[in-house]
Amino acid sequence: MTLRRRLLLLLLPSLALLLSAGALVDRWVALASTREAYDRALSGMARAAVVYLQADAGSPRLLAHSGELLRQIDVDDPTPPTAHPAVDGIAQALQQEQRYLAITGPDGALISGDASLAALTPRPPPDTALRGPADRMARGALFQDAQLHGHTVRMVSLELPSAGGPLMLSLAETLERRDRTEHVMLLGKLLVDFAELDLTLLVVWLAVYFGLLPVGRLRAQAEAHASRELRRFDESDVPAELRPVVTSFNRVLELLHDAAAAQRRFVADAAHQLRTPVAGLVAQIELLRADARTRRLQPELERVQRGAQTLAHTANQLLSLARAEPFSGMQEKFQPVALDALVKQLVERHIDRADQAGIDLGADAQPAQVYGDAWLLEDLLTNLIDNALKYASRGGRVTVRSGVEGAGHYLEVEDDGPGIPESERARVRERFYRRAGSPGMGVGLGLAIVDEIARAHGGHLSIGTGPALRGARMRVQFTLSGGA
Amino acid sequence: MRLLLVEDDELVADAVVRGLSIAGFTVDHVARAQHARAALGTEHFDLAILDIGLPDGDGLSLLQALRSAGCGTPVLMLTARFTLPDKVRAFELGADDFLMKPFEQAELVARCRALLRRANQLPGGTVRLGRLSADLAGRQLLLDGAAVELTRREWAVLETLLHNLGRVVAKERLLQALAGWEHDLSANAVETHISRLRAKLGDAMTIRAIRGLGYRLEEPAAPGAAVADPRRRS
Numbered sequence: 109m110t111l112r113r114r115l116l117l118l119l120l121p122s123l124a125l126l127l128s129a130g131a132l133v134d135r136w137v138a139l140a141s142t143r144e145a146y147d148r149a150l151s152g153m154a155r156a157a158v159v160y161l162q163a164d165a166g167s168p169r170l171l172a173h174s175g176e177l178l179r180q181i182d183v184d185d186p187t188p189p190t191a192h193p194a195v196d197g198i199a200q201a202l203q204q205e206q207r208y209l210a211i212t213g214p215d216g217a218l219i220s221g222d223a224s225l226a227a228l229t230p231r232p233p234p235d236t237a238l239r240g241p242a243d244r245m246a247r248g249a250l251f252q253d254a255q256l257h258g259h260t261v262r263m264v265s266l267e268l269p270s271a272g273g274p275l276m277l278s279l280a281e282t283l284e285r286r287d288r289t290e291h292v293m294l295l296g297k298l299l300v301d302f303a304e305l306d307l308t309l310l311v312v313w314l315a316v317y318f319g320l321l322p323v324g325r326l327r328a329q330a331e332a333h334a335s336r337e338l339r340r341f342d343e344s345d346v347p348a349e350l351r352p353v354v355t356s357f358n359r360v361l362e363l364l365h366d367a368a369a370a371q372r373r374f375v376a377d378a379a380h381q382l383r384t385p386v387a388g389l390v391a392q393i394e395l396l397r398a399d400a401r402t403r404r405l406q407p408e409l410e411r412v413q414r415g416a417q418t419l420a421h422t423a424n425q426l427l428s429l430a431r432a433e434p435f436s437g438m439q440e441k442f443q444p445v446a447l448d449a450l451v452k453q454l455v456e457r458h459i460d461r462a463d464q465a466g467i468d469l470g471a472d473a474q475p476a477q478v479y480g481d482a483w484l485l486e487d488l489l490t491n492l493i494d495n496a497l498k499y500a501s502r503g504g505r506v507t508v509r510s511g512v513e514g515a516g517h518y519l520e521v522e523d524d525g526p527g528i529p530e531s532e533r534a535r536v537r538e539r540f541y542r543r544a545g546s547p548g549m550g551v552g553l554g555l556a557i558v559d560e561i562a563r564a565h566g567g568h569l570s571i572g573t574g575p576a577l578r579g580a581r582m583r584v585q586f587t588l589s590g591g592a
Numbered sequence: 593m594r595l596l597l598v599e600d601d602e603l604v605a606d607a608v609v610r611g612l613s614i615a616g617f618t619v620d621h622v623a624r625a626q627h628a629r630a631a632l633g634t635e636h637f638d639l640a641i642l643d644i645g646l647p648d649g650d651g652l653s654l655l656q657a658l659r660s661a662g663c664g665t666p667v668l669m670l671t672a673r674f675t676l677p678d679k680v681r682a683f684e685l686g687a688d689d690f691l692m693k694p695f696e697q698a699e700l701v702a703r704c705r706a707l708l709r710r711a712n713q714l715p716g717g718t719v720r721l722g723r724l725s726a727d728l729a730g731r732q733l734l735l736d737g738a739a740v741e742l743t744r745r746e747w748a749v750l751e752t753l754l755h756n757l758g759r760v761v762a763k764e765r766l767l768q769a770l771a772g773w774e775h776d777l778s779a780n781a782v783e784t785h786i787s788r789l790r791a792k793l794g795d796a797m798t799i800r801a802i803r804g805l806g807y808r809l810e811e812p813a814a815p816g817a818a819v820a821d822p823r824r825r826s
Contacts, residue, residue, distance in 0.1 A: 383672035384645075387694035388603025394697045395610050420694040452805055456760040459802055470803025507804070 111323060115316045123308055131301040138293045146286040151249040151264045154279040157209075206282040208256060211268070211275055219275065228254050229265050229278040256280055322347045326354065372430045379427035386420045418551065425553040428487045429539070432560040438481070442565075445482045447510035447519055448473035454489050455508050458497065466502040469493075474511035476518065478586040480565045485519075488561040491554040492521040492582050499525035499580065516585040524579035533571045558584065593708060594618045596637040598628040598654070599670065600647050604693070608641070611697040612704065625649045632658060637665055639708055642687075644671040644678065652681060659686040666707045670695075702811060706758055719754050721809075723796045726754055735796055742792070745770055749785045753799065753809035762806040782807075 210221035218226040263280035451473040462469035500523040509520040537559040542552040567586040599605040642651040725734040798810040
């Protein structure tokens with residue numbers, strides 16, 4: 109699991125949970141405050157009526173006025189008060205607004221207003237009995253939820269002292285209005301909460317993304333190491349938490365680099381050391397074969413000579429391989445190398461060997477250039493030519509080419525030998541792999557060396573088929589062309 | 593021709609001494625740099641073969657000492673070390689050729705011959721090539737002592753090849769050599785003159801065509817260099 113994924117998995121669900129809980133609390137607060145506000149407004153209307161009625165108790169005219177008043181103080185209703193309507197008219201008008209008014213006597217009988225509401229109105233209490241635990245009281249006002257004319261209503265009842273004992277005034281309204289307000293409020297809250305959630309998650313994601321950028325850069329560096337060069341990681345840009353890791357990794361890389369260098373040196377030294385005695389051996393055998401006294405031993409001597417030559421060849425190949433292994437700073441020594449000149453030089457060098465083998469060796473050197481190490485490239489082409497001369501049949505043809513195709517400059521050697529079957533093309537690049545029935549004194553390092561040098565130069569060895577579907581065509585295509 | 597071999601490895605030294613003797617050279621052998629310095633200081637050698645790795649100092653410093661002492665003897669370096677800086681340094685210090693170990697005897701002999709010929713060849717002098725003798729200044733070619741008539745164009749081609757004996761000469765270069773004589777060179781002018789030369793000189797000289805590169809005048813094999821046994825003669 110990536111670090112980014114882990115951080116996001118830890119952060120995002122818990123944040124979402126927290127924000128959802130916040131939204132729930134918001135909803136509860138919104139509902140409670142809406143209810144409170146509407147209750148206060150309802151009791152305010154009722155109280156205003158009470159005050160008004162108290163001033164002129166018992167007068168039906170005033171009762172009519174009280175209806176008018178109720179309409180006046182109703183902030184929700186913009187209609188102007190009607191002048192002196194009848195009480196029933198008022199009640200009817202109120203009913204159209206889904207509000208109901210009732211005044212009951214001390215015995216609970218309806219004095220004026222809505223009969224059904226009167227039936228719901230509690231009796232005026234002897235005293236404090238009015239304060240029940242289930243209903244909320246606000247300064248002597250008794251609130252309750254009830255069913256009236258098929259609607260759920262919120263009603264408030266107030267005591268209205270009069271000469272004939274306490275009267276009760278009840279005012280009820282349906283929940284429609286407060287429900288609407290509640291909806292709007294909840295919707296608004298929900299939208300805000302949702303936007304908040306989204307923004308928070310986005311901010312978290314961005315923070316994680318940017319916070320982890322140095323890790324990404326480190327990974328990119330590591331991937332750039334694919335060239336097998338043991339280069340150090342750049343420590344300057346690494347966050348403090350990661351620096352110890354990178355530092356110790358660099359230390360390991362250094363050790364590895366030293367070990368690789370030591371191994372390379374060892375192989376090179378060993379090969380160097382082998383060369384002088386092998387040179388003596390080869391020269392001595394050559395002389396022995398030329399000595400007339402050994403005429404009867406020629407077949408044996410020839411075998412001995414072949415063995416010595418294989419030994420010499422192997423020492424050379426091991427050295428080539430040790431040289432070709434990439435090491436840090438290798439590319440700093442690169443210089444533009446003309447491939448056509450290299451082709452001419454190496455074809456000339458191999459002419460005599462080709463003659464001995466009865467092979468027509470030729471060149472097709474078109475101008476081409478790469479940025480590289482002249483000696484390694486010489487090794488590369490020498491191995492390709494050796495290989496072709498080994499496999500081409502007597503009387504056959506080997507052509508060495510250089511040129512440009514597309515953006516890539518290339519070296520190519522083509523022979524008309526048996527070719528390399530598709531199934532073996534990957535394996536022949538492996539070290540010490542020899543195809544069954546390989547002629548000559550090879551030890552299976554030739555194409556491994558070619559492959560190694562090609563890669564050190566940002567090139568690629570491709571193995572194909574020669575013209576007329578015969579033979580092998582080995583091409584190394586380079587990407588680091590030297591500046592013209 | 594007297595050669596000095598400076599080589600500390602017995603096996604190599606023995607083989608080289610015998611091989612070069614068979615090829616007709618007189619070879620003196622020393623194993624130490626100080627002996628080499630003494631020998632070269634007191635006696636004349638036509639060619640020195642120096643190994644780079646010697647027990648008492650390397651061949652490169654020996655070469656440097658020789659050259660700064662004014663010794664002009666051609667020097668062929670032998671080495672088991674194969675590094676570019678070594679090679680560059682050897683040439684800078686005045687080495688004339690460079691041969692890697694292990695090497696084939698035939699190659700060593702050929703290189704020695706080429707070096708000696710280059711050293712002894714005066715500008716415009718006479719070049720001997722098997723049965724042929726070419727007087728470069730007098731523009732005269734003798735085959736077994738008898739003069740061979742060559743056109744000026746054929747001579748231009750032959751002269752260029754002779755100057756690069758044993759080395760490939762690009763076709764373009766031969767064309768340039770002809771350019772002074774022919775105004776409208778056809779594409780196969782070189783081929784034409786080469787085939788005429790071949791016809792006139794027969795097997796006294798081999799001009800080898802190398803596909804895509806050019807031509808090479810082959811060095812003749814030295815008489816007695818191939819299979820010979822000096823002990824039988826003695």
